[in-house]
Amino acid sequence: MGVLREVRLIGVDLQDGLHGNRSVSAARRIRRLLGVDAVVLADLDGPVVRHGALPADTDLDAVLAQVYEHGTTFRKPPLCAAPLLVADELTGCLVACAAPDDRGPTEHELAEVAELVSQALDHTELRSARARIAAADLRTLRAQISPHFVHNALAAIAAHIRTDPGRARGLLTDFADYLRYSFSTAGDYVTVAAELQATQTYLELQRARFDDRMEITVRMAPEILPVAIPFLVVQPIVENAVRHGLEKKAGPGHISVSGFGEGPLCVIEIEDDGVGMEPELARAILAGVGPPAKGVGLANVDRRLRTVYGPEYGLVLETAPGNGTKVTIRVPRFMRGVVTE
Amino acid sequence: MTAAASMTAIGLVLVASLAIGLYGVHAARTSPDFLVASRRISPGWNAMAIAGEYVSAASVLGLAGMTLKDGLGAMWYAVGFTAGYVAVVALVAGPMRRSGAFTVPDFAEYRLGSPAVRKLCGLIVLVIMWLYLVPQFKGAGMVLHLVSGTPYWVGVVLAGLVVSASIAVGGMRSATYVQAFHYLVKLLFIAVPAIYLVVYVGAETRAEALRPVDVGELASEHWSRPLIDLQGAGLPLLSTWSVLLATTLGAIGLPHVIMRFHTSPTARAARRVAVVVIGLLGVFYLFPAVYGLLGRVLTPHLVYSNATDTVSVVLPGTAVPGLLGSVLTALVATGAFAAFLSTSSGLLLALAGGLSHDLFGGGVSRLRVAVGVGAFVAVLLSLPAGHLDINVVVGWAFAVAASTFCPLLVLGIWWTRLTVTGAACGLAVGAVTATGAAVLSAVTRPSSAWLTVLLAQPAAWTVPLAFLTMIVVSSRGTPADWSERAVLRLHAP
Amino acid sequence: MSGARRVKVTSPQTRIALARGHRRHPQLLPLPAPADAEAARAVFAAQRRTALRTVALLGVVLFGSSGAVAVWPSLDRISVGGVPVSWLVLVFATYPVLLLLALGHVRRAERAEKRRTAGGRGDGP
Numbered sequence: 008m009g010v011l012r013e014v015r016l017i018g019v020d021l022q023d024g025l026h027g028n029r030s031v032s033a034a035r036r037i038r039r040l041l042g043v044d045a046v047v048l049a050d051l052d053g054p055v056v057r058h059g060a061l062p063a064d065t066d067l068d069a070v071l072a073q074v075y076e077h078g079t080t081f082r083k084p085p086l087c088a089a090p091l092l093v094a095d096e097l098t099g100c101l102v103a104c105a106a107p108d109d110r111g112p113t114e115h116e117l118a119e120v121a122e123l124v125s126q127a128l129d130h131t132e133l134r135s136a137r138a139r140i141a142a143a144d145l146r147t148l149r150a151q152i153s154p155h156f157v158h159n160a161l162a163a164i165a166a167h168i169r170t171d172p173g174r175a176r177g178l179l180t181d182f183a184d185y186l187r188y189s190f191s192t193a194g195d196y197v198t199v200a201a202e203l204q205a206t207q208t209y210l211e212l213q214r215a216r217f218d219d220r221m222e223i224t225v226r227m228a229p230e231i232l233p234v235a236i237p238f239l240v241v242q243p244i245v246e247n248a249v250r251h252g253l254e255k256k257a258g259p260g261h262i263s264v265s266g267f268g269e270g271p272l273c274v275i276e277i278e279d280d281g282v283g284m285e286p287e288l289a290r291a292i293l294a295g296v297g298p299p300a301k302g303v304g305l306a307n308v309d310r311r312l313r314t315v316y317g318p319e320y321g322l323v324l325e326t327a328p329g330n331g332t333k334v335t336i337r338v339p340r341f342m343r344g345v346v347t348e
Numbered sequence: 349m350t351a352a353a354s355m356t357a358i359g360l361v362l363v364a365s366l367a368i369g370l371y372g373v374h375a376a377r378t379s380p381d382f383l384v385a386s387r388r389i390s391p392g393w394n395a396m397a398i399a400g401e402y403v404s405a406a407s408v409l410g411l412a413g414m415t416l417k418d419g420l421g422a423m424w425y426a427v428g429f430t431a432g433y434v435a436v437v438a439l440v441a442g443p444m445r446r447s448g449a450f451t452v453p454d455f456a457e458y459r460l461g462s463p464a465v466r467k468l469c470g471l472i473v474l475v476i477m478w479l480y481l482v483p484q485f486k487g488a489g490m491v492l493h494l495v496s497g498t499p500y501w502v503g504v505v506l507a508g509l510v511v512s513a514s515i516a517v518g519g520m521r522s523a524t525y526v527q528a529f530h531y532l533v534k535l536l537f538i539a540v541p542a543i544y545l546v547v548y549v550g551a552e553t554r555a556e557a558l559r560p561v562d563v564g565e566l567a568s569e570h571w572s573r574p575l576i577d578l579q580g581a582g583l584p585l586l587s588t589w590s591v592l593l594a595t596t597l598g599a600i601g602l603p604h605v606i607m608r609f610h611t612s613p614t615a616r617a618a619r620r621v622a623v624v625v626i627g628l629l630g631v632f633y634l635f636p637a638v639y640g641l642l643g644r645v646l647t648p649h650l651v652y653s654n655a656t657d658t659v660s661v662v663l664p665g666t667a668v669p670g671l672l673g674s675v676l677t678a679l680v681a682t683g684a685f686a687a688f689l690s691t692s693s694g695l696l697l698a699l700a701g702g703l704s705h706d707l708f709g710g711g712v713s714r715l716r717v718a719v720g721v722g723a724f725v726a727v728l729l730s731l732p733a734g735h736l737d738i739n740v741v742v743g744w745a746f747a748v749a750a751s752t753f754c755p756l757l758v759l760g761i762w763w764t765r766l767t768v769t770g771a772a773c774g775l776a777v778g779a780v781t782a783t784g785a786a787v788l789s790a791v792t793r794p795s796s797a798w799l800t801v802l803l804a805q806p807a808a809w810t811v812p813l814a815f816l817t818m819i820v821v822s823s824r825g826t827p828a829d830w831s832e833r834a835v836l837r838l839h840a841p
Numbered sequence: 842m843s844g845a846r847r848v849k850v851t852s853p854q855t856r857i858a859l860a861r862g863h864r865r866h867p868q869l870l871p872l873p874a875p876a877d878a879e880a881a882r883a884v885f886a887a888q889r890r891t892a893l894r895t896v897a898l899l900g901v902v903l904f905g906s907s908g909a910v911a912v913w914p915s916l917d918r919i920s921v922g923g924v925p926v927s928w929l930v931l932v933f934a935t936y937p938v939l940l941l942l943a944l945g946h947v948r949r950a951e952r953a954e955k956r957r958t959a960g961g962r963g964d965g966p
Contacts, residue, residue: 293852321855344870438895630936841954
């Protein structure tokens, strides 16, 4: 049991990588585990941490060079060294120095421990990758303005230029505003007012395309306009409602966006009377196992809301085939760290 | 007659409130000139909403009643209520908005990052809100008893039902315009009868009101000293200063009022809103004294029957006979009802938010349940409180706020070295001492004059004690490494 | 509307979190650091001075006016238009003073903020 605990703690100590401030503690644990005099953890530029004293005449650099050149375990008593391979890539070296009257660990034992260290380092990289993925989630949405949408918007504007130049100019301004908002990189959070404004311009463009057979209602309690929410959470849902709910529907469509405060919560509801969908499909989309072409925006928003606010603040969908869809965003009015710049 | 007129007026105010509440969430068909930004609440409306939520039954009924009973000194409460907003402008409005915090527990989380302190704040919210709800419900029960003759307890229970129902119907969604409307109702329905009465009673009565006579056990020279003498202990300056400290600093920490600043788009707007509130309060507080002073001449019997809190409602009918008197009574009763409704629904909603969000996990069904539970407890607490002066109980709520949230907000905003332990200790000490003193004062009668005053209005010692506790305990620990960053953000232009 | 009754759907994580009821405390998101810490400290210090000044003045107004009424009972006997001076102080005079105090504070605070933003823009690239 004690050994297992030690092994687990080595992983904990290496949480911040070889250069983290607890890696010395990891070296100390490895030294005790192997029963040797000294342990050195090195990266490709040379030794990083050492625990215990090496003999005065040790040429550590030569040993490292040897290991890095051949990529295999190297033994030259009292030293024994093994490479650290993270994701099959050489990233460092573990060196152990046996006590003078001891033969030290075998090459095989050392390779096992090196593998352990490598796995811990691999975890560290995965952890930081996860944070990068969360940021990338947002970037995907930003970059997700489809060529389809750009084309449709421009075509709709073009259609108006002759008949209604004023409207065309308004639409073009909307288009510019919308692009600027979608590509803005000011921060991860915006006010409800700003997000709503972008949603409004988006809807305005879509309406021109639909030859105004789409009706829009916006009902907003002014109290929640200054609330900070994650960037692009309303617009993708509206876009989803238009693309998968209303486009496929024959005849006029209606979409309503309403928001209000509910005690300490801020609630935004997006409802359309489009074609709706199978609840099973909706469930699959939110679980992240839906068909790739459908509801990417919904799944993305849901995931980001849960990352920021916690699992109970995910999206709530109410839908049925042929009966429209209602999506509810319910988030706290205040969340530490959710601030607009 | 009076009863019918009052009921009609109150009914109209209720219906209008509901209509405004529903209209507040504007419906807008899309149109090219639709701009979300233009639909932000203007500072004027926001300030009226804050004043509407803040001017409670305590101001409408309690100030006049206390003036009748104890003298004009009662108006120091009003001065303190207003001065509180100078402190809000100077110390919390801007930074609180920049923190993004909606409630005081939110601010604690922002500044200290501790779930435990957040919970503690949630508990204190409950204490303050219930202490503040009791006098509101008492006022409602009393006014109803007066205009329709129902027993006190029926009025209290009815009040609880009306407030919970109005929140359930729509008060949860958009309250700003409803509260602003209530401010106007209060101002008009208190000011118009007051001005009319001053003109109507004639020069002789006016002069008499300024030359008070002995009524009951209170000698006139005592009464005409414009200072507060709590429980007749004979320490007017100490009493007055303690009340001023409680009301001024308590205004900073009142949880339901601080929430309204979240509606302002920027910190600068929040500060300006608070300034407008001072003007609105100053105008309103000119009038309650009229009822107290005229009541001293025209309805002195209320002092003997221990019903001074009803003077605003009784006076118009006594002074003006006939139909006009009934109408004036109805106006004042409606103003009092609006004061009750707006303050209580604000209080109850803040209480329910704290109960459902800070103490237990969120969810809308829980919010509704919490509103019900909060109203139920408030009704239970109000039933035996019939004999307590409205203003005194309100003073206690302010004292608890001044001894807990005021130091937390002030030190949290202006002192980088506040620690979690320091804040928690200060909150606990302030809450226990201030609440304890109020409870003791309600159930015992100490022999020493000093002790009497310091229990009846404990702010004079509990506020410094809470500040000192936070500072001393914090100085012995080390704040989190992001502590300075959290403070600097609050002041970044 | 035609079609089937709508069904409520959430992600599995949300479903379990809502069913469980009690709230897990979310991780604390980090607070972004101010762009220019030195400038932020300077604004903070300036605002604190302004706030202290206003609060001190507020104390003088409140405790001064009530103290004056307490120390000089003769104020009760001097009357202007039939109303004792001490009553006038209490009922009419304090509110305008409080309003002026608040206005003065807002002016100072906003000026400090403006100076900082203007100065920051001047120093910047």
